[in-house]
Amino acid sequence: MGKIIIKKGDITTEKVDAIVNAANSRLAGGGGVDGAIHRAAGPSVLEECAKFGGCRTGEAVMTGAGELPAGCIIHTPGPRWRGGSSGEIGLLRNCYRNSFRLARDRSLKSIAFPAISTGVYGFPIEKAAEIALGEGLKFRDDFDEIIYVCFSSGDHEVYTRAYDKLKR
Numbered sequence: 001m002g003k004i005i006i007k008k009g010d011i012t013t014e015k016v017d018a019i020v021n022a023a024n025s026r027l028a029g030g031g032g033v034d035g036a037i038h039r040a041a042g043p044s045v046l047e048e049c050a051k052f053g054g055c056r057t058g059e060a061v062m063t064g065a066g067e068l069p070a071g072c073i074i075h076t077p078g079p080r081w082r083g084g085s086s087g088e089i090g091l092l093r094n095c096y097r098n099s100f101r102l103a104r105d106r107s108l109k110s111i112a113f114p115a116i117s118t119g120v121y122g123f124p125i126e127k128a129a130e131i132a133l134g135e136g137l138k139f140r141d142d143f144d145e146i147i148y149v150c151f152s153s154g155d156h157e158v159y160t161r162a163y164d165k166l167k168r
């Protein structure tokens, strides 16, 4: 059974088989973690992204990792929060599910996630953490390590509380 790790940090430094990028449906790069990943990875990743002609919200695609220490990058556009009655919860769940499936189907053993949709896209972090960790518990037998990289101490506290609640 894989280890679930919650840590504060910068996902671009993670030395794992795959890091997950909170992308947009155009796979065009952007700010937030998307911007940080493309800045650190270098232009080859954006060039590879362009070949997909976009990616639907909740779906996931894989590219190389350029200059990053990670083995590859899984790009998944999360849903923009619109109050919770436009299918956002199911779409965010799909981001995690499809990223896990993509990694599992390539026998990858370690994967790191940012808090998808909780920045620019405004998804409430408490609910997002529950969804992220809930999917991790379902896929943990397929991985050695599942890492949730929180960019702020506040997010780290929310994830830790959510995980304590789920484990009960």
Ligand code: APR
Residues within 6 Å of the ligand: 009, 010, 011, 012, 022, 023, 024, 029, 030, 031, 032, 033, 034, 035, 036, 037, 078, 114, 115, 116, 117, 118, 119, 120, 121, 122, 149, 150, 151, 152, 155
């Ligand atoms: N490492 C880990 N997490 C990070 C990093 C980093 N280097 N930089 C930012 N984050 C965190 C944010 O603090 C937030 O908790 O990633 C989480 C997701 O926030 P965003 O990056 O804003 O992503 P999202 O809310 O999914 O919005 C996606 O923003 O950057 C654009 O192109 C992107 O259009 C897309 C939208």
